[in-house]
Amino acid sequence: MKSRAVTPATADLFAAAADGATAGAAAEASAQRRPAFAAPPPLAAAARSRSKHLWYAAVFAPLTEAQPSAAALQRLCVHAQQFTSLVSMEMPNALLLEINGSVRLFGSLERLHACIDAAWARLKLCAHSAIAPSTLAALWFARSAQCVLIEDPGSLASALAQLPLTCTGWDAERLKILRAMGVTRVGELLRLPRAGLARRFGPAAMLDLDIALGRQAAPRRVFVRRERFRERCDFEAQIDTVAYLLKALEPLVARCARFLRERQAGVQALELRLRHRARPGTRLRLGLASITGEQRRLTDVLVHQLSRLELAAPALSMELVSGPLQPLSAASLEVFAPLRVAGGGDSAPQLVERLRARLGEEAVYGLCSIPEHRPEAAWQRVRELSLEPTRRRIPAQSRMHELPEHGMPRPVWLLDVPVLLAAPPVQPPQPAGLILEQGPERIESGWWDGRDVARDYYIARRTGGARLWVFQERQSKGWYLHGVFA
Amino acid sequence: MADARVWKLKDAAAGLRPPPRPVWSTGRSALDARLPGGGWPTASLVEVLLGAAGLGEIQLFLPALTQCQRRADGEVPWLVWIAPPHEPFAPALAQQGIELARLLVVRPASATEALWAAEQTLSSGVCAAVLLWLKGTDDRWLRRLKLAAQAGGALGVLFRPEQHRFESSPAALRLLLTAGDEEPHLELLKVQGGRPGPVECAL
Numbered sequence: 001m002k003s004r005a006v007t008p009a010t011a012d013l014f015a016a017a018a019d020g021a022t023a024g025a026a027a028e029a030s031a032q033r034r035p036a037f038a039a040p041p042p043l044a045a046a047a048r049s050r051s052k053h054l055w056y057a058a059v060f061a062p063l064t065e066a067q068p069s070a071a072a073l074q075r076l077c078v079h080a081q082q083f084t085s086l087v088s089m090e091m092p093n094a095l096l097l098e099i100n101g102s103v104r105l106f107g108s109l110e111r112l113h114a115c116i117d118a119a120w121a122r123l124k125l126c127a128h129s130a131i132a133p134s135t136l137a138a139l140w141f142a143r144s145a146q147c148v149l150i151e152d153p154g155s156l157a158s159a160l161a162q163l164p165l166t167c168t169g170w171d172a173e174r175l176k177i178l179r180a181m182g183v184t185r186v187g188e189l190l191r192l193p194r195a196g197l198a199r200r201f202g203p204a205a206m207l208d209l210d211i212a213l214g215r216q217a218a219p220r221r222v223f224v225r226r227e228r229f230r231e232r233c234d235f236e237a238q239i240d241t242v243a244y245l246l247k248a249l250e251p252l253v254a255r256c257a258r259f260l261r262e263r264q265a266g267v268q269a270l271e272l273r274l275r276h277r278a279r280p281g282t283r284l285r286l287g288l289a290s291i292t293g294e295q296r297r298l299t300d301v302l303v304h305q306l307s308r309l310e311l312a313a314p315a316l317s318m319e320l321v322s323g324p325l326q327p328l329s330a331a332s333l334e335v336f337a338p339l340r341v342a343g344g345g346d347s348a349p350q351l352v353e354r355l356r357a358r359l360g361e362e363a364v365y366g367l368c369s370i371p372e373h374r375p376e377a378a379w380q381r382v383r384e385l386s387l388e389p390t391r392r393r394i395p396a397q398s399r400m401h402e403l404p405e406h407g408m409p410r411p412v413w414l415l416d417v418p419v420l421l422a423a424p425p426v427q428p429p430q431p432a433g434l435i436l437e438q439g440p441e442r443i444e445s446g447w448w449d450g451r452d453v454a455r456d457y458y459i460a461r462r463t464g465g466a467r468l469w470v471f472q473e474r475q476s477k478g479w480y481l482h483g484v485f486a
Numbered sequence: 487m488a489d490a491r492v493w494k495l496k497d498a499a500a501g502l503r504p505p506p507r508p509v510w511s512t513g514r515s516a517l518d519a520r521l522p523g524g525g526w527p528t529a530s531l532v533e534v535l536l537g538a539a540g541l542g543e544i545q546l547f548l549p550a551l552t553q554c555q556r557r558a559d560g561e562v563p564w565l566v567w568i569a570p571p572h573e574p575f576a577p578a579l580a581q582q583g584i585e586l587a588r589l590l591v592v593r594p595a596s597a598t599e600a601l602w603a604a605e606q607t608l609s610s611g612v613c614a615a616v617l618l619w620l621k622g623t624d625d626r627w628l629r630r631l632k633l634a635a636q637a638g639g640a641l642g643v644l645f646r647p648e649q650h651r652f653e654s655s656p657a658a659l660r661l662l663l664t665a666g667d668e669e670p671h672l673e674l675l676k677v678q679g680g681r682p683g684p685v686e687c688a689l
Contacts, residue, residue, distance in 0.1 A: 013659070210683070347612065348564060348612045350610075351606065351607065351610045351612060351613075352590070352607060355592060355603055355606065355607075358599065358603075359593075359594050359595070359599055359603060360595075361593060362593075363593045363594060363595070364590065364591075364592050364593075365573060365575040365590075365591055366586070366587070366589060366590055366591065367579070367586055367589055367591060368576060368586055368587075369576040369577045369579075369580045369586060370576075375577075378575075378577045379573075379575060379576035379577060380576075381591075385590070386587060402660070408576070409581065410575055410577050410578035410581055411575055412544045412574060412575060412578050412579065413539070413540070413570075413571065413572035413573070413574065413575060414572065414573050414574075414575035414578075415572060415573075416572075416573060437650055442579070455635065462540075463663045464538070464665030464666065464667070464670075465541055465542075465666055465668070465669055465670035465671075466538060466539070466540035466665065466670075467540060467542070468540065482582055483575060484539060484540035484572065485540060485545075486539060486540050486541070486542060486543050486544040486545070
């Protein structure tokens with residue numbers, strides 16, 4: 001008894017959910033309410049469930065010229081997602097919906113078809129639609145403005161035969177050749193020998209035909225709505241001190257963190273926009289060292305950035321916008337991280353982004369060594385730091401042997417630009433005040449990129465103790481200081 | 487309560503010495519012998535006063551830097567160099583055995599920001615050693631750095647010009663490195679738990 005009382009209510013709920021978005025059709029739906037779940041599925045539905053996919057194609061009359069069609073199509077995709085989760089864009093002006101999964105929810109295929117068409121009509125869009133078991137067939141029918149509803153893959157070939165070839169969307173050159181051959185309809189093309197066609201038009205055309213006839217699977221990219229966190233907070237009074245801004249920011253960051261947590265996602269960039277009266281707004285861009293959704297880290301970075309900010313004018317409102325959401329990886333969750341040593345409690349990404357937030361993006365970097373003979377080109381700054389905890393895999397001893405064997409040790413400090421030393425004309429040639437201890441090591445390289453060097457490097461000791469890395473340019477015979485052993 | 491910083495009274499009654507802090511060898515036996523514990527102390531601040539750059543001041547600490555990266559079980563800790571006077575030459579550091587992927591160079595715009603960065607990195611607990619170059623700083627900031635080093639268990643090394651040698655400093659260890667007649671000259675100005683004086687060792 002109880003189950004009976006529940007079933008119609010559930011059916012109502014689903015009908016309401018289905019029509020909720022299509023509010024205009026709600027009255028019609030309640031008028032012809034069908035107990036979709038109470039009744040056993042009719043035979044037709046059982047047969048339909050065997051055919052794997054059913055594609056609904058909608059081809060729109062040229063979308064308005066003012067807006068780019070991609071953006072308009074994306075909005076239509078979002079709209080179409082009320083009918084099925086599998087919505088795919090077909091540039092420039094068509095959508096493909098996989099609707100087999102939604103038929104039971106809407107009662108019947110005809111009603112679903114009508115519901116989707118009604119949705120376009122309510123948007124005042126002129127659209128041609130068709131339903132077929134393959135993507136291209138549905139698309140071709142819709143393009144040739146034939147409103148058909150084909151469920152059986154077996155009858156596709158005969159139904160497609162009448163379509164003009166122009167609906168395939170093939171390039172004009174190919175269509176011209178086909179017209180010259182006297183082929184203007186799909187049926188006439190299908191009658192031609194396959195091997196000859198493949199030789200003449202290439203495998204791409206054959207693939208199109210196979211997909212249209214349902215002989216070949218054609219996976220499509222499903223439209224996924226891009227999400228961002230975006231929230232504005234208008235102040236009751238103008239705020240002119242950063243401390244108050246920070247206070248106002250707290251709930252905003254908390255909501256952003258919740259938004260991210262609900263989606264199991266993180267961000268790597270945030271933007272804070274401040275609006276002023278009669279002044280262009282202030283934009284603060286924040287980068288995070290790794291993807292995160294933690295409130296503490298987001299607050300940390302925002303606080304450090306804001307503390308560097310000097311408000312040009314009182315702020316009227318602020319808006320927090322997140323960068324694109326990115327899935328959290330297991331490494332960025334800190335549940336299984338080992339307990340840290342006394343004090344602290346920071347992780348390396350947190351530390352780096354706190355430093356970058358206050359000192360600037362450029363001020364914090366790593367170094368890497370490049371196998372190059374020229375000292376200037378043998379190292380590089382690294383901005384993308386690998387911050388995940390690494391374990392030493394190779395014992396340090398064996399790594400030492402892997403390093404390129406230099407004849408001479410290299411100095412710890414390298415000067416940005418070699419400094420010219422005053423060299424008195426003495427024999428043997430030697431810079432003033434220096435004793436050459438080791439050398440020469442000839443470095444002659446780089447003729448291919450215009451920064452070629454030809455130098456003899458020496459290790460020299462300055463009277464008093466400092467050890468220097470000097471070189472004599474081979475052409476000019478001038479002495480330069482290039483590094484300091486510290 | 488197995489914390490090296492806590493020394494329990496009952497241990498004292500039992501005649502136990504406080505557990506020694508880990509130290510990193512300086513790579514020079516003459517210097518190791520003069521330092522309490524036999525090497526550079528961890529979780530404290532070392533101050534080096536330099537007569538000039540290039541007297542082998544990095545060589546003093548390189549063995550310790552490579553050791554602490556190598557000896558740590560599991561995760562390789564970070565080394566941070568803040569406001570170095572020149573660009574650290576990556577091939578040389580790799581040659582000496584430093585893990586370059588775990589080296590961070592920070593170039594702050596001002597001395598205050600450098601001190602702030604040093605405090606943050608020292609107390610973070612992910613850095614094994616922080617090397618900081620400064621022209622001059624006040625006593626209060628040095629005390630903060632020392633506390634940060636103790637909290638994070640890191641070795642903090644502060645390089646300053648020689649002219650600050652007569653200022654008071656909370657550092658546990660103060661060294662003076664000056665150019666000698668032939669070899670650079672190293673002198674311990676202050677050693678907590680040791681004896682100050684010149685050290686004869688090749689740099």
